[in-house]
Amino acid sequence: MDYKKQLVEFFKDVDERCILGLSIDCVIFGFYDNQLKVLLLRWKESDEWGLPGGFIYKKESVDVAAQRILEERTGIKELFLQQFHTFGKDVRYNRVEISRKLNWPDNSTRLWPDRTVSIGYFALVDVSKVTPTADFLTDEYQWLDVEKLPPLLFDHNHIIEVALKTLRVQLSWQPVGYNLLPEKFTMPELQRLYETILNRSLDPRNFSKKMRALGIIERLEEQRKGGAFKSPYLFRFDKEKYKKALKEGHLAFS
Amino acid sequence: MDYKKQLVEFFKDVDERCILGLSIDCVIFGFYDNQLKVLLLRWKESDEWGLPGGFIYKKESVDVAAQRILEERTGIKELFLQQFHTFGKDVRYNRVEISRKLNWPDNSTRLWPDRTVSIGYFALVDVSKVTPTADFLTDEYQWLDVEKLPPLLFDHNHIIEVALKTLRVQLSWQPVGYNLLPEKFTMPELQRLYETILNRSLDPRNFSKKMRALGIIERLEEQRKGGAFKSPYLFRFDKEKYKKALKEGHLAFS
DNA sequence: TATTGAATATGTAATTAATACATAAAGCTT
């Protein structure tokens, strides 16, 4: 059975097992090469990219569904995952246009509901711990720079924008980094993460002072060698204190 | 035709005109008697209270539906309205329990979907400008103190808690008051609004200093007479500057 | 092995914001 026939079966199956007209879209952020990246999937037999997403089983909480979808796509369980907005415009896609873009038969989206409301979640993950896996509809993944995204399927560019905005606001009163950086990292790496998310440069003396004052990281004796310059110290998050700061929220990068 | 028969018609009609399995719940905050109030509706032929809510027409944006529902319930168009969370637990109500509580015939909720996901919006309104109107399912409204709520239908107590938490967080970086107070208000009134939302007392000298420094209110020459004490000055929000502050977010009640 | 270039580590002074705190003034009542 070829892909196009499987598609019909796939959507029939979704209709049977899942809630209709409601989906989840996941904005999975990662950080490397000093850039904030987002995980995107290329849809089969097309050049179109979109966010990982999925549907909610009939007897499954939405939060659980989001977690499941993320685990399916990234292979990791423990991650920062947060619902940030529900996208409910009456027209979020045009079935004819989608069929064309995806090179699907004309009537293949016939079984889709007239509209779909999508609940957006964003996740922060350590790229090195992730093994992205495409789903049935897609066959390639890529981490793309959030600042240089091509036009995506559906309203996914907009969804990413809102996620990013939420992340920026959150950064001003909660710590970020535990889920985005490897276990050990240098102060400049942490600073570049903040600079990337906030999209502006910070003073290294003030940044270091503030971060260390928060009491959520500890400096190790270890240094990272390798560059033709002074070796930076390595740091590590104190998981307990980090979690506490997440809850209480006492940062202020204004 | 009596109410119980109409009920069946009502839900049939909803099924035909609206998206299934998705609803909107509105937490409408108001402020008077120095207390933060929330608008609640009593369901017909019962003593059970719940949030105003409704369903989304098949070709209607979720935001528009929320606005429509609020307008139907309060009669006012221009209000602060914000989506704050989507509630998607797999079990949010028990149909048998609901039937019993509402004194409905046993099978009256038979046509309800197995579960409903609800999108939560909160609104801030000037109580004096509102003419609350009950809907088909309800026949009485009341403004109840958010701190003294009885057990409500469904997960509405939880929804209000989340709304209140959101409002508190928001207060720390955005102004509040334009939609909750009458056009002219005194500084102590504004302070009590803040104290009520934050649930703690503030120093009047510091509060006044800070508020006036924000540049979003102007003091009028007018004073309010009437009490056996020094007449307070009246203030008014500068709508433009208030809107700007809303967008930019520069407050900090920490 | 001495030199150079690149990135890191660090401290202090100045400014701004937040907090703590008490008294005089005005309006109504009696």
Place this chain on the structure above:
DNA sequence: AAGCTTTATGTATTAATTACATATTCAATA
């Protein structure tokens, strides 16, 4: 006129934020 109640207001202290420059280390290479 006295008394009660609520409002209006300023200053000193502390804490937080900002601005700013130089010495260090490592690797490459001359």
